[in-house]
Amino acid sequence: MVSKTFSGEIKGKIIELRFSFAGKLSSLYKKKGDGVRKGNLIASLDKKSLQAELDKQLGDFEKVRAEFEIYNLQKGEPKDDVAKYLKSEKQSQLNISVKEVELAKMKLDQADLFSPIEGVIIDDSSLVAGIYITPSSNPIKVLDVSSYFFEFQIEQKDLPNFSSPKPAKIDFVGIKKTFSGISNPIIPQENGKFKVEVKLETSEGLILGMIGKAKF
Incomplete structure (x- = not known):
């Protein structure tokens, strides 16, 4: 040659960071022009309703678990098909309650937006605390340096x-x-x-x- x-x-x-669900922005910790490290907190959604939902699910779980334990103490090991079915139903209710708690906790955790890379914020979509945002709007763009x-x-x-x-x-x-x-x-x-x-x-x-x- x-x-x-x-x-x-x-x-x-350039990567776009978005929240996975809609909500009101409560805090913006980084803005356009700021450098970020991997794992830095960039923004957060309001968590009051999310925390309330988690507390509710935890309360429901404690109730379902108590009912399951009381049932086992009263009935003991199932001796026929009907008893086996009833115990299985109680176990299923407990499993569902556990999943509901896990989902509520996961959603609460996702109210925080972290940077997955080290870089520089080149566009913050003019975000300010108090506005309502959705997953399809207001991305935060980070340049991977x-x-x-x-x-x-x-x-x-x-x-x-x-x-x-x-x-x-x-x-x-x-x-x-x-x-x-x-x-x-x-x-x-x-x-x-x-x-x-x-x-x-x-x-x-x-x-x-x-x-x-x-x-x-």
């Missing part, structure tokens, strides 16, 4: 040059350091152009949208 240079820019993976790659377009005539991974040296405007990377498989585009992504050995000092030139 004859040495060639291609202009492109830094891109990265570890996913940076250099992307550029090529024409069809250049396809043979990128049929296999190629090493690249990339220079960015305003940065003295030269970065190294390896090209990934070609990505076809609808406009007759083709995209090439270069996996960088390091992305330290780079920012999303930086423009540069890759030399192969």
Whole structure:
């Protein structure tokens, strides 16, 4: 391959975080521009009704469990089919109650939205405490800073040059350091152009949208 240079820019993976159910936003701990670490709490929904539902299910569970234990003490081991059926019915009611408690606890836990990655919040949908949100609205977008790659377009005539991974040296405007990377498989585009992504050995000092030139 004859040495060639291609202009492109830094891109990265962006994930959208959403609550799994609708509710009123009670707290927003991170906003646009804030950095986040994996596991950081970003936002929370109001938990009053969720806690009340969990308390109710726990109360129902205690009642069902007590009834089950009393039944066992009074009836002992079942001696006929009817007794076996009645005990099975009591056990089934207890199992259902356990599941209801687990579901209520899970929903309460899901009222907190955590970041699954280390990154930067690039869009917080202008969220403020007190507004009602749904799973289909108001996503919080987080840029995965570890996913940076250099992307550029090529024409069809250049396809043979990128049929296999190629090493690249990339220079960015305003940065003295030269970065190294390896090209990934070609990505076809609808406009007759083709995209090439270069996996960088390091992305330290780079920012999303930086423009540069890759030399192969």
